[in-house]
Amino acid sequence: MLYSGYLLILVLEVWFVWRQEIIQAARQSRGWKRTFYAALALGTYDQSPEAVAIDHRAATLLAAIGLPGACMLHGYGRLHLRRHQGNPWWSTPLMPVIFLLSAAVSGIALLSILYQAVAS
Numbered sequence: 246m247l248y249s250g251y252l253l254i255l256v257l258e259v260w261f262v263w264r265q266e267i268i269q270a271a272r273q274s275r276g277w278k279r280t281f282y283a284a285l286a287l288g289t290y291d292q293s294p295e296a297v298a299i300d301h302r303a304a305t306l307l308a309a310i311g312l313p314g315a316c317m318l319h320g321y322g323r324l325h326l327r328r329h330q331g332n333p334w335w336s337t338p339l340m341p342v343i344f345l346l347s348a349a350v351s352g353i354a355l356l357s358i359l360y361q362a363v364a365s
Contacts, residue, residue, distance in 0.1 A: 258311060271285070
């Protein structure tokens, strides 16, 4: 349930952040791309300042919920690693910090790669 809930939070947050670009792509595309982006827009083409403000508030709220969710998710992953006592380093008090920082670095690296792929 933790993994599914966190994934749902992330998907919703990404949708709210990128909704304006999805709407623009739906309006400018043709053929199957238009159908794809129209489905992603969920039939909502409102780009008024009020709608943008609502999207921003929703994304901020989801980010606030997602941060403790990420800590719980990675803490739960650490619990699985700690159960297997194959490596004594896993049992140190620094492991939660190392595990969370490595997850953050991995996420930043993925965002950098995706940015390079999309920007070029």
